Amino acid sequence: MRPDFVIAQISDFHIKAQGKLSYKKVDTLNALKKCIHTLNQLTPRPNLVVMTGDLTDFGTTEEYAVLKDVISELHMPWVAIPGNHDNPETFREAFSDESWLPPKSEFLSWSLSELPIHIVGLDSTVPFKPWGEICPKRMAWLDETLAQQPNKDTVVLLHHHPFQSGIAHMDKQNLRGIERLSKIIEKHKQTKLILCGHLHRFVTTQLAGATVCSAPGTSHQVAPDFRKNAPAHFNLEPAGMLLHHWYKNIGFTTHYLNIGHQGRTYPFYDENGLLID
Ligand SMILES: [Fe+2]
Numbered sequence: 001m002r003p004d005f006v007i008a009q010i011s012d013f014h015i016k017a018q019g020k021l022s023y024k025k026v027d028t029l030n031a032l033k034k035c036i037h038t039l040n041q042l043t044p045r046p047n048l049v050v051m052t053g054d055l056t057d058f059g060t061t062e063e064y065a066v067l068k069d070v071i072s073e074l075h076m077p078w079v080a081i082p083g084n085h086d087n088p089e090t091f092r093e094a095f096s097d098e099s100w101l102p103p104k105s106e107f108l109s110w111s112l113s114e115l116p117i118h119i120v121g122l123d124s125t126v127p128f129k130p131w132g133e134i135c136p137k138r139m140a141w142l143d144e145t146l147a148q149q150p151n152k153d154t155v156v157l158l159h160h161h162p163f164q165s166g167i168a169h170m171d172k173q174n175l176r177g178i179e180r181l182s183k184i185i186e187k188h189k190q191t192k193l194i195l196c197g198h199l200h201r202f203v204t205t206q207l208a209g210a211t212v213c214s215a216p217g218t219s220h221q222v223a224p225d226f227r228k229n230a231p232a233h234f235n236l237e238p239a240g241m242l243l244h245h246w247y248k249n250i251g252f253t254t255h256y257l258n259i260g261h262q263g264r265t266y267p268f269y270d271e272n273g274l275l276i277d
Contacts, residue, residue, distance in 0.1 A: 003245035003253075005116050007155065008046035008076075010035055010241045011197030011215035012054040014085060015070070017062035022219065023234065028057070031219035031239055032070050034260045038241070040075045041262060046243065049076055050119070052197035052215055053083025053159030060087070064094035081121040082108050083159040083197060084130045084173070088123075107138055111145045117246055118149040118190070124158040130173040132160025132198075134181055142181075146188035153246065155193045156185070161214050162194065163205045169232040170199055170222055182208040193244060193252050202240060202256050213254055216240035 013032045014022045022028045039049060056063035071078065079100045082091045088108055095101050100110050100121070107123040122142055124132035134142065146154060160175040162182075175181065175196075185191050186208035194210050200217035201224065216239065223233040239259040246252050268275060 001247065002044065004248045005048075005246040006044065006046040007119075007195075007244040007246070008039055008042070008049045008241060009052060009195050009213070009215045009244060010039070010049060010218050011052040012083065012200050012217040012219075013051075013067065014054055014057040014217075014219065015063050015067045016057045017060065017066050022057055026220045026234075026236070028219040029066065029070070031259075032067075033073075035218040035239065035241060036070060036073050038257070038259045038262060040073070042243075045076055047076070048115070048119070049074060049078040050121075050155075050157055050195065051078060051080035052157055052195055053081050053125075054085040054197060055080060055083070055091075056087075057085055058087075059085060059090050061090050061093065064090055068094060079110070079112065079119070079121060081157050081159060082123060082125050084125055084132070086125070088125065088127070107141070109138060109141060111148075113149055116152070116248070118146075118152040118154040120145055120154060120156045122156055122158040124160045124175055132158070132173075132175045133177055134158075134175070139180055139184060143184050143187070146184065146191060150188070150190055152190060153193075153251065154188070154191045155195060155244070156191055156210075157195045159196060159198050161196045161199050161203070161212075162207055163203075163212060165199055165201070165203055165214075166226045167199070167201075167222060167224065168228060168230050174198070178207070185210050195242075195244070200234065202242065204254070211252065211254070213242055213244070215242050216256070218259065
């Protein structure tokens with residue numbers, strides 16, 4: 001059974017300009033190129049790619065120019081929301097030609113209502129702060145936007161994780177006011193999936209009846225250190241992406257894919273049956 005709609009989620013590219021490495025260690029640009037290559041090889045091709053923030057490392061115009069150059073290689077439609085490493089002004093400037101970004105909105109939130117599922121991009125950033133928050137204005141916008149499509153399975157994207165991950169330094173900068181978001185989601189029960197980035201790890205949980213997934217980073221990952229005083233460290237575990245398959249009348253199934261590991265495959269069976277001894 002083939003899914004009726006496929007969303008590929010990629011996150012936290014932290015693109016830099018002038019060939020610089022992120023945290024003096026990570027070649028984020030080449031990592032994103034590999035990611036785009038992997039996406040372009042997927043069969044069936046995802047219907048939409050969603051980018052859940054931290055597209056650049058410092059939000060400079062130069063970084064967005066490098067980013068756009070790489071994204072232009074993508075063979076499918078895409079949308080994006082900002083993360084704490086992005087800059088609202090340069091983000092808006094960079095993507096002003098994109099139809100999903102409303103030209104004069106106060107926040108970088110948007111919604112796609114023409115697809116078989118409703119996709120809502122929610123700007124959770126707080127200027128110059130690493131944590132996120134949905135202020136009352138944005139909460140009201142979300143409430144109103146979700147109310148417009150009550151009968152469609154809905155996906156909400158935001159950068160900051162609306163849960164406790166158990167990784168102490170990341171949970172100091174997660175989404176604040178999770179209860180307020182939870183109330184809105186509970187009210188709009190068609191919200192099936194909440195997708196975030198920020199954590200640089202694949203984690204899944206629930207919020208008010210919706211499944212929540214945070215995406216792995218396309219380059220570096222946050223170290224899975226659950227000690228109380230765990231240092232803020234990253235590692236170079238294989239980079240990844242998520243594929244969210246939507247089946248009409250059934251709902252979503254999420255797959256985790258390592259980037260660049262879709263090469264040679266090996267058979268389970270030969271002419272004598274299962275290859276087992
Ligand atoms: Fe990030």
